Amino acid sequence: MSEFEQLGLGERFRRLIRNTGPISLAHYMAESNAAYYGGKDPLGGAGDFITAPEISQMFGELIGLWLADMWINAGRDEPVHYVELGPGRGTLAKDALRTARRYGLEPRVHFVETSQALKDIQLSTLPGAIWHDDLSTLPVDGPILLVANEFLDALPVRQLVCTEHGWRERMVGLQDEDFVFVSGGQTMDPAVPVDMREADAGTILETCPAAAAILFEVAGRLAEQGGCALFIDYGHAEMRTGSSLQAVREHRKVDPFAAPGEADLTAHVDFATLARIALSRDVRHLGTVTQGEWLRALGIETRADNLAHKAPHYKQEIDAALDRLVADNQMGSLFKVMGLASERWPGGVGFPAA
Ligand code: SAH
Numbered sequence: 543m544s545e546f547e548q549l550g551l552g553e554r555f556r557r558l559i560r561n562t563g564p565i566s567l568a569h570y571m572a573e574s575n576a577a578y579y580g581g582k583d584p585l586g587g588a589g590d591f592i593t594a595p596e597i598s599q600m601f602g603e604l605i606g607l608w609l610a611d612m613w614i615n616a617g618r619d620e621p622v623h624y625v626e627l628g629p630g631r632g633t634l635a636k637d638a639l640r641t642a643r644r645y646g647l648e649p650r651v652h653f654v655e656t657s658q659a660l661k662d663i664q665l666s667t668l669p670g671a672i673w674h675d676d677l678s679t680l681p682v683d684g685p686i687l688l689v690a691n692e693f694l695d696a697l698p699v700r701q702l703v704c705t706e707h708g709w710r711e712r713m714v715g716l717q718d719e720d721f722v723f724v725s726g727g728q729t730m731d732p733a734v735p736v737d738m739r740e741a742d743a744g745t746i747l748e749t750c751p752a753a754a755a756i757l758f759e760v761a762g763r764l765a766e767q768g769g770c771a772l773f774i775d776y777g778h779a780e781m782r783t784g785s786s787l788q789a790v791r792e793h794r795k796v797d798p799f800a801a802p803g804e805a806d807l808t809a810h811v812d813f814a815t816l817a818r819i820a821l822s823r824d825v826r827h828l829g830t831v832t833q834g835e836w837l838r839a840l841g842i843e844t845r846a847d848n849l850a851h852k853a854p855h856y857k858q859e860i861d862a863a864l865d866r867l868v869a870d871n872q873m874g875s876l877f878k879v880m881g882l883a884s885e886r887w888p889g890g891v892g893f894p895a896a
Pocket of ligand 1: 575593595630631634654675691693696
């Protein structure tokens with residue numbers, strides 16, 4: 543390891559900025575999250591944040607049911623591939639695949655994951671999986687059933703800000719030793735939609751080129767190979783302005799610039815833009831609905847009652863988990879579920895196009 547590589551990420555960024563000038567926010571976020579996810583398991587009660595599959599097995603089970611229902615209605619094509627992007631601890635996959643198996647769906651399992659620390663955990667949860675660094679090596683011989691929960695929000699965003707000199711990229715610079723936002727030197731007006739060019743000073747536009755590229759690829763594969771996809775994340779179903787960048791550490795919001803690589807950096811997902819990209823590739827956008835609506839339509843309340851009936855001692859825990867997943871003041875309305883399917887596949891339960 544070189545002397546430079548041994549420095550902490552914050553110090554490496556400082557040297558880089560001193561030597562070559564401000565770096566883009568996307569660069570800052572990409573390297574920070576690669577360092578963050580690369581070295582540790584951030585999930586679970588003792589970690590930095592908790593996700594829906596870690597809250598309750600019901601989440602993965604209902605996803606497994608949804609996928610099995612789609613696959614059965616589409617004619618049970620084989621081979622069929624379960625693909626999960628950023629599978630974390632592998633909990634969602636384990637719960638989904640256990641449920642799907644009861645309906646005869648036993649797909650090959652593919653994980654797209656870059657974190658070595660999380661790959662090690664996934665290997666013990668699902669030893670039969672095949673790992674990929676990106677989507678390019680996924681198989682092409684059969685439909686894919688793709689799931690991505692809280693994956694897109696971790697991808698680097700780019701921000702443009704309207705200044706008195708026109709639109710500029712929002713960059714990360716230094717004030718003494720502290721990271722601060724500065725405006726880039728190049729004019730970015732051509733990258734801004736025409737109706738936004740004359741916005742008020744300070745208006746921010748946030749885009750996620752990596753998420754756009756992934757949607758383009760996934761939609762293309764659904765069109766070619768058949769299959770369906772669920773993207774679940776917090777975000778909005780209509781286009782918005784403003785920065786949604788946030789950092790979370792030990793279950794608390796922290797300053798995204800305080801300790802790069804030591805907090806989870808995320809941004810809200812712009813589902814409206816992603817749905818448009820998917821539609822450009824001849825797949826069906828089944829809809830983008832709130833997590834609460836979707837899980838209720840799939841029968842989560844009945845599932846919770848059944849679980850509590852079988853294990854009465856856990857009734858309180860099960861009810862609390864249900865509330866966290868579906869209540870409007872919890873994950874129920876902030877989180878959205880976007881469903882996509884090949885045009886040859888049926889509509890899915892819980893979506894308006896069903
Ligand atoms: N889906 C899991 C984990 C969410 S955390 C759950 O719901 O619990 C985000 C996941 O995406 C982690 O597994 C992280 O390592 C992975 N990840 C983040 N950026 C990635 C990238 N660029 N490519 C592949 N995986 C990535």
